[in-house]
Amino acid sequence: MSLNLSDARITSLTDLWQTTLCGAPSANVNELFKEHLRIREALGVNDKEIFHMHKHIDRKDRAEAVENLPKWLEERGIGHEAVEIRESEFGYGLFAKKDLEVDDVPIEVPNSATLSLAYGEEKKELR
Structure with a gap:
């Protein structure tokens, strides 16, 4: 699978x-929110799309995924x-x-199960 990102887009995401x-994350909640918005903008996150997708995820599918x-996690050494994980009144x-x-x-998450800049540079198929 290839994402077909332009070099400019890759540079922009790498900088982000x-x-x-x-x-380290800021201790200032306002700064954290600004970072959150920058990330969402860079990734092209659309609230309407997210809520639309969320509405259509079948509860049975969610339960199976949680199961x-x-x-x-074990397969990845986590x-x-x-x-x-269990269901509560909030999901x-x-x-x-x-x-x-x-x-x-x-x-406990080993480095092999994380995304990092080094991993992205190593995996050319992510481009």
């Missing part, structure tokens, strides 16, 4: 990645023993299986 996504998620959420201490790690 380096300046916004690779650094398959632990296997998917440790998630301290948490579980699906991530819940601790027990009280967590300050230093407990609820989810």
Whole structure:
């Protein structure tokens, strides 16, 4: 699969990645919201499309996807023993299986399961 992005678009997204996504997040909520808007604009996110897609995701499909998620996480070496996904009054959420201490790690994601600038540069098929 190829995204067929122009060099200018790749440069723009790379700059966004380096300046916004690779650094530590701001402690200022207003700055975080501005970053959020910049990311949405760069990715061409359209609220109406998102809400339209959300309405048409069958509850059965969601339940099946949630059921398959632990296997998917295990296949990628993502440790998630301290948490579980379950449905609540607000939809699906991530819940601790027990009280967590300050230093407990609820989810452990290896580098091989993350997206990074280096990964994007390495995988030419993403262009």
